[in-house]
Amino acid sequence: MSTPRVEVDLHKIRQNTSTLVSQLKARRINVTAVIKAACGHPAIAQAMLDGGAAVLGDARIKNVQRLRAAGITVPVTLIRTPMLSQADEVVRCCESSYNTEIVVIRELARAAIQQGRVHGIILMVEMGDLREGIMPKDLGAIAQQVVKMPGVALKGVGANFACLSGKAPDGADMRALSSLASETEGLCGPFMQTVSGGNSANLRWALGVEPAGRVNDLRLGEAILLGVDPISGDQIDGLHTDAFTLVTEVIETDAKPVPPLIRFSNPALAKPYLLADMDNTTRVILAIGHQDIDVLGLSMPPGKRLIGATSDHLVIGTNNPGLKIGSELRFQMNYSALMRAMAARGMEIRLIKDRPSRQSGFTNPKPRHLVLN
Numbered sequence: 001m002s003t004p005r006v007e008v009d010l011h012k013i014r015q016n017t018s019t020l021v022s023q024l025k026a027r028r029i030n031v032t033a034v035i036k037a038a039c040g041h042p043a044i045a046q047a048m049l050d051g052g053a054a055v056l057g058d059a060r061i062k063n064v065q066r067l068r069a070a071g072i073t074v075p076v077t078l079i080r081t082p083m084l085s086q087a088d089e090v091v092r093c094c095e096s097s098y099n100t101e102i103v104v105i106r107e108l109a110r111a112a113i114q115q116g117r118v119h120g121i122i123l124m125v126e127m128g129d130l131r132e133g134i135m136p137k138d139l140g141a142i143a144q145q146v147v148k149m150p151g152v153a154l155k156g157v158g159a160n161f162a163c164l165s166g167k168a169p170d171g172a173d174m175r176a177l178s179s180l181a182s183e184t185e186g187l188c189g190p191f192m193q194t195v196s197g198g199n200s201a202n203l204r205w206a207l208g209v210e211p212a213g214r215v216n217d218l219r220l221g222e223a224i225l226l227g228v229d230p231i232s233g234d235q236i237d238g239l240h241t242d243a244f245t246l247v248t249e250v251i252e253t254d255a256k257p258v259p260p261l262i263r264f265s266n267p268a269l270a271k272p273y274l275l276a277d278m279d280n281t282t283r284v285i286l287a288i289g290h291q292d293i294d295v296l297g298l299s300m301p302p303g304k305r306l307i308g309a310t311s312d313h314l315v316i317g318t319n320n321p322g323l324k325i326g327s328e329l330r331f332q333m334n335y336s337a338l339m340r341a342m343a344a345r346g347m348e349i350r351l352i353k354d355r356p357s358r359q360s361g362f363t364n365p366k367p368r369h370l371v372l373n
């Protein structure tokens with residue numbers, strides 16, 4: 001089997017999706033399953049659909065094209081405001097998109113008319129994350145322009161939280177978003193079909209007891225794929241945190257318990273540096289590096305310690321003398337490590353439990369950072 005590789009347990013993704021879809025359904029909130037961290041991998045998207053998601057979301061048109069090329073025909077929404085230069089492709093591949101700029105919406109409308117389609121527009125409102133979004137005071141005027149524009153249809157409003165600021169939304173934010181949806185309807189007519197309350201960071205609110213108001217959609221990536229709350233990193237009850245596993249290969253095991261004495265040819269290069277505590281540990285080198293993963297997003301299995309990494313090498317301290325050249329070492333990844341690994345060239349993506357299983361009895365998820373050796 002080739003390394004490095006990411007092993008993907010599709011059954012766990014299906015279960016995570018269906019757990020979230022059914023819990024949110026009780027609150028009348030739909031799930032837009034966000035596939036971007038898996039780079040639009042069609043089998044992973046299919047697992048989300050098999051788990052009950054009705055709509056897919058991605059930030060990049062390349063990923064959506066990959067889904068379409070694989071024959072996935074469900075509605076896909078672009079969750080990052082489209083690039084002006086990609087309007088034609090966005091209209092061709094996506095039923096709708098999240099938007100913040102009227103010039104882009106005009107271009108989408110032009111492309112839609114040319115293609116004989118109507119493209120759905122969801123207006124993204126700035127509500128405190130200070131990343132993307134229309135300022136609430138400008139929302140009405142922009143919505144009115146969209147409503148008058150042939151080729152596009154105003155489908156709703158949405159907001160994003162906790163991406164740049166790290167602060168989770170609360171009930172007050174959700175009430176404000178609900179009122180914005182109603183005010184926009186009052187001002188310019190069409191029913192706001194979608195009121196999208198944010199990403200995985202909003203699950204705590206969504207699964208709580210406060211009324212959902214007009215909020216009827218969440219865009220969920222991390223919670224489905226990794227089963228964790230993005231803010232705390234904690235496991236979400238009932239979800240699997242180990243659907244993805246990174247498998248790497250050992251290429252050097254020579255014990256280097258003592259840092260070798262380095263003589264610098266140029267004394268100016270000699271800098272003090274911190275030495276890791278190396279008691280009883282030996283170093284192994286794995287054939288993976290910054291080019292393939294976010295090294296700081298790997299959880300070290302018990303008895304292993306991250307010493308450092310370069311573009312193509314990952315150096316680990318271990319007290320396990322059994323690791324040989326060619327041995328495989330497995331890691332769980334956080335979201336950032338996952339998205340880099342899935343996008344890395346030369347990474348094998350190995351699907352396991354490819355078919356939906358008949359039995360729907362859920363097993364308890366395994367503890368976090370489990371070593372699967």
Ligand SMILES: *Cc1c(COP(=O)(O)O)cnc(C)c1O
Pocket residue numbers: 034036059079080160198199200201219220221222223230
């Ligand atoms: C990435 C992204 C999401 C999904 O975020 P998760 O934390 O993975 O749930 C939702 N909305 C927008 C706008 C995004 O960029």
